[in-house]
Amino acid sequence: MTIEDILSDAKRVVKQVVPDHVEITAIDFEGPTIVIYTKNIEIFAESNDLVRQIAQQLRRRIIVRPDPSLLSPSEDAERVIRETIPAEAQITGIFFETETGEVTIEALAPGMVIGRHGAVLNEIKKKIGWAPKVVRTPPIPSKTVDEIRQYLRTIQDDRQQFLKTVGRKLAREVPAGENYVRLTALGGFRQVGRSAALLSTRESKVLIDCGVLISEDNGSPYLNAPEVMPLSSIDALVITHAHLDHSGLVPALYKYGYEGPIYCTPPTRDLMSLLQLDFIKVAMGEARKSAYDSSNVRRAVANTIPLKYGETTDIAPDIRLTFQNAGHILGSSIAHFHIGDGLYNVAMSGDIKFEKTWLFNPAVNKFPRLETLVLESTYGGYHDVQPSRHDAAVQIKDVVRRVLSRGGKVLVPVFAVGRSQEVMLVLEEAMRNRQIPEAPIYLDGMIWEATAIHTAY
Amino acid sequence: MTIEDILSDAKRVVKQVVPDHVEITAIDFEGPTIVIYTKNIEIFAESNDLVRQIAQQLRRRIIVRPDPSLLSPSEDAERVIRETIPAEAQITGIFFETETGEVTIEALAPGMVIGRHGAVLNEIKKKIGWAPKVVRTPPIPSKTVDEIRQYLRTIQDDRQQFLKTVGRKLAREVPAGENYVRLTALGGFRQVGRSAALLSTRESKVLIDCGVLISEDNGSPYLNAPEVMPLSSIDALVITHAHLDHSGLVPALYKYGYEGPIYCTPPTRDLMSLLQLDFIKVAMGEARKSAYDSSNVRRAVANTIPLKYGETTDIAPDIRLTFQNAGHILGSSIAHFHIGDGLYNVAMSGDIKFEKTWLFNPAVNKFPRLETLVLESTYGGYHDVQPSRHDAAVQIKDVVRRVLSRGGKVLVPVFAVGRSQEVMLVLEEAMRNRQIPEAPIYLDGMIWEATAIHTAY
Numbered sequence: 076m077t078i079e080d081i082l083s084d085a086k087r088v089v090k091q092v093v094p095d096h097v098e099i100t101a102i103d104f105e106g107p108t109i110v111i112y113t114k115n116i117e118i119f120a121e122s123n124d125l126v127r128q129i130a131q132q133l134r135r136r137i138i139v140r141p142d143p144s145l146l147s148p149s150e151d152a153e154r155v156i157r158e159t160i161p162a163e164a165q166i167t168g169i170f171f172e173t174e175t176g177e178v179t180i181e182a183l184a185p186g187m188v189i190g191r192h193g194a195v196l197n198e199i200k201k202k203i204g205w206a207p208k209v210v211r212t213p214p215i216p217s218k219t220v221d222e223i224r225q226y227l228r229t230i231q232d233d234r235q236q237f238l239k240t241v242g243r244k245l246a247r248e249v250p251a252g253e254n255y256v257r258l259t260a261l262g263g264f265r266q267v268g269r270s271a272a273l274l275s276t277r278e279s280k281v282l283i284d285c286g287v288l289i290s291e292d293n294g295s296p297y298l299n300a301p302e303v304m305p306l307s308s309i310d311a312l313v314i315t316h317a318h319l320d321h322s323g324l325v326p327a328l329y330k331y332g333y334e335g336p337i338y339c340t341p342p343t344r345d346l347m348s349l350l351q352l353d354f355i356k357v358a359m360g361e362a363r364k365s366a367y368d369s370s371n372v373r374r375a376v377a378n379t380i381p382l383k384y385g386e387t388t389d390i391a392p393d394i395r396l397t398f399q400n401a402g403h404i405l406g407s408s409i410a411h412f413h414i415g416d417g418l419y420n421v422a423m424s425g426d427i428k429f430e431k432t433w434l435f436n437p438a439v440n441k442f443p444r445l446e447t448l449v450l451e452s453t454y455g456g457y458h459d460v461q462p463s464r465h466d467a468a469v470q471i472k473d474v475v476r477r478v479l480s481r482g483g484k485v486l487v488p489v490f491a492v493g494r495s496q497e498v499m500l501v502l503e504e505a506m507r508n509r510q511i512p513e514a515p516i517y518l519d520g521m522i523w524e525a526t527a528i529h530t531a532y
Numbered sequence: 533m534t535i536e537d538i539l540s541d542a543k544r545v546v547k548q549v550v551p552d553h554v555e556i557t558a559i560d561f562e563g564p565t566i567v568i569y570t571k572n573i574e575i576f577a578e579s580n581d582l583v584r585q586i587a588q589q590l591r592r593r594i595i596v597r598p599d600p601s602l603l604s605p606s607e608d609a610e611r612v613i614r615e616t617i618p619a620e621a622q623i624t625g626i627f628f629e630t631e632t633g634e635v636t637i638e639a640l641a642p643g644m645v646i647g648r649h650g651a652v653l654n655e656i657k658k659k660i661g662w663a664p665k666v667v668r669t670p671p672i673p674s675k676t677v678d679e680i681r682q683y684l685r686t687i688q689d690d691r692q693q694f695l696k697t698v699g700r701k702l703a704r705e706v707p708a709g710e711n712y713v714r715l716t717a718l719g720g721f722r723q724v725g726r727s728a729a730l731l732s733t734r735e736s737k738v739l740i741d742c743g744v745l746i747s748e749d750n751g752s753p754y755l756n757a758p759e760v761m762p763l764s765s766i767d768a769l770v771i772t773h774a775h776l777d778h779s780g781l782v783p784a785l786y787k788y789g790y791e792g793p794i795y796c797t798p799p800t801r802d803l804m805s806l807l808q809l810d811f812i813k814v815a816m817g818e819a820r821k822s823a824y825d826s827s828n829v830r831r832a833v834a835n836t837i838p839l840k841y842g843e844t845t846d847i848a849p850d851i852r853l854t855f856q857n858a859g860h861i862l863g864s865s866i867a868h869f870h871i872g873d874g875l876y877n878v879a880m881s882g883d884i885k886f887e888k889t890w891l892f893n894p895a896v897n898k899f900p901r902l903e904t905l906v907l908e909s910t911y912g913g914y915h916d917v918q919p920s921r922h923d924a925a926v927q928i929k930d931v932v933r934r935v936l937s938r939g940g941k942v943l944v945p946v947f948a949v950g951r952s953q954e955v956m957l958v959l960e961e962a963m964r965n966r967q968i969p970e971a972p973i974y975l976d977g978m979i980w981e982a983t984a985i986h987t988a989y
């Protein structure tokens with residue numbers, strides 16, 4: 076089936092399912108999704124069944140959006156929103172997402188934005204066409220999240236074009252015949268650092284993680300393996316979580332010819348670019364040449380297609396991806412690949428934590444079907460026994476108490492993303508319960524920003 | 533080091549080691565070996581130490597040959613041999629090997645060829661320049677062995693050229709830096725049939741076996757894997773033994789672009805071409821298209837560099853190969869690869885038998901160094917218990933006795949190479965010891981020829 080066939084098929088199905096008086100203005104691919112533009116978005120909103128029927132018949136993800144002509148220009152819309160919402164709501168930000176026709180309103184008192192029975196929101200929607208979404212302003216503003224949002228707004232048109240290209244590549248025709256599934260270990264197997272693996276079929280190539288081994292001069296995974304090269308032949312890049320041993324060389328891929336999408340969770344996108352920019356900074360500080368510069372990091376952000384846990388999406392003509400919570404850090408995920416139509420299922424665990432932590436639920440360990448599981452095994456050796464979270468907390472509180480009591484200062488060198496936040500939670504709780512004396516806690520800038528990203532999600 | 537550097541280095545060392553009155557006429561690469569041509573071959577024959585010294589200083593295999601001007605034309609030489617050797621020796625064949633300057637004399641009474649204290653041989657050598665070698669005429673003449681010998685004689689010049697090309701490729705310069713070793717399973721792992729694996733380093737590619745899965749329409753290993761293609765990029769093809777599940781698609785490689793050498797034991801070369809020609813015949817008989825034709829089989833023979841057990845040779849700039857007995861069938865071998873200078877050692881067992889059989893010694897299981905062993909595991913499952921050779925013999929004798937006693941005929945469908953010969957040995961011994969009645973044994977043509985090859989080696 077060519078792309079044109081799929082689209083004309085989609086038109087036929089839509090015509091058949093949707094009542095005649097509903098005006099459809101366009102149908103197109105956007106990333107892995109078929110997008111239907113309509114002037115009567117309310118009809119679809121009233122009957123969820125319409126979308127379900129179309130999706131089932133086409134066996135594809137469907138999104139219905141208001142025709143752009145229905146949406147007020149964002150400057151006008153922003154003015155209307157500020158006029159309509161009472162000042163007591165204390166709006167801190169308004170973000171338009173052209174891709175979805177949604178507008179996110181960030182406020183200190185979100186209830187006031189919604190209004191009684193949603194009256195205020197409904198009024199806004201009627202006036203501006205955009206679908207309003209309300210979120211509470213996070214307690215710590217994140218520079219990273221703000222900058223990424225702003226950046227994505229400036230490249231809206233390019234991104235629309237990029238998503239269409241991805242969509243068309245996904246819908247390319249696949250020759251019939253025997254398929255196969257192959258997983259190549261490119262780095263991070265029997266070592267910590269430079270995690271990378273290639274999942275390939277006869278038709279498709281997916282790179283899973285692209286980390287860096289920081290301790291080495293050339294800490295790159297074996298990206299020059301013949302089945303990886305050229306980078307432009309890779310369909311999709313999947314990042315399980317933001318730590319640099321899994322994401323550190325992602326921007327370098329764009330420097331050396333990769334042009335495709337990155338699939339990761341929304342927090343992974345933000346944390347990863349924070350850490351990558353820091354990686355460049357550290358290299359400059361040590362007068363080393365960095366493997367990439369900030370323009371490559373921006374390109375990675377521009378090409379990211381964020382996926383929430385549990386959302387299934389096509390990432391290649393014969394591969395579907397679903398992320399599940401991995402319990403390791405914010406946004407960390409197990410990548411589940413469904414290959415062919417029922418041919419094979421592979422899960423790459425990424426880094427996992429199978430214990431409820433102070434921040435996250437334990438890793439998901441139930442999958443509808445799974446033929447191969449690649450499981451992280453760091454600290455999994457016979458003699459690798461780590462103290463329980465309870466014991467570790469007792470220990471750190473004891474140390475802090477002893478050091479503070481003799482007038483000392485406690486230095487806690489931990490990773491900025493994940494560990495820092497856990498340590499802060501323990502110390503905060505201990506101070507609140509008077510288990511340790513109150514004392515100021517100073518944070519490294521990276522930790523502050525990483526924590527801000529945590530509060531944003 | 534370029535090839536020219538190596539050769540000029542060789543000239544320097546030879547000049548330094550060899551006495552001045554010895555006339556050296558040429559030094560060149562031939563396959564993995566440096567060949568020294570001299571007009572005073574007797575000096576080297578008298579002092580083994582000369583060759584050893586040169587080989588040690590150059591760290592390469594050295595062969596010394598008489599300058600071609602010293603060798604009589606083969607027609608003249610053959611006449612001289614027949615005149616010099618007494619008729620009672622009953623010569624059955626005379627084979628010249630230009631590559632080595634040797635002439636093999638096959639006779640029913642080899643002692644008469646040698647003469648008292650080697651007098652006849654010495655006389656021949658003095659008269660014709662060639663180094664004579666004597667073998668007893670095998671009890672069953674093998675058409676295959678004869679034809680291959682004749683064929684190789686007709687392509688002598690091309691082959692000389694081919695060996696030089698291989699030699700120059702082997703001596704190519706290798707860039708410094710980190711090397712790696714990679715083994716890709718291409719077929720025959722978790723299945724019987726289409727055995728193939730690729731051993732690759734940063735510099736070199738070696739294909740180990742190239743079998744066919746006869747039961748399948750497309751019984752090829754995954755030769756289209758990106759690290760295999762193009763076939764012309766492969767340095768060497770190593771065949772562990774002649775059965776078609778390890779050698780069946782070798783000629784097809786030459787059809788699709790491979791031009792390099794095959795390394796295998798001498799009997800493997802002969803048995804393999806016998807089985808490959810039969811493979812074509814069977815395909816034609818079933819009106820199927822064969823994956824190759826007899827011209828490809830001839831090309832494979834032409835490109836074979838035979839190696840005896842225990843002979844170590846360079847097969848790529850950073851890989852050395854040594855075959856060891858695998859005990860499975862005639863010529864079957866374990867391929868031991870020494871990679872880099874002390875970097876890594878890999879042994880591919882091929883099919884093995886770790887029990888003394890009626891035909892062969894058990895597989896070698898001692899290696900000076902080994903980091904990775906890939907071991908055949910057919911019949912290695914927990915429930916795979918095979919009868920001992922003694923029990924199997926008792927059983928077949930019992931069956932034969934019962935069937936013959938009631939006037940029946942026994943049909944024994946076994947593989948032509950290996951099993952047939954073992955069954956024949958059991959039946960022959962049983963008849964000789966009157967454990968079963970004497971009866972004629974009829975052989976399929978393939979078995980006859982395979983047995984003839986056995987007696988030739």
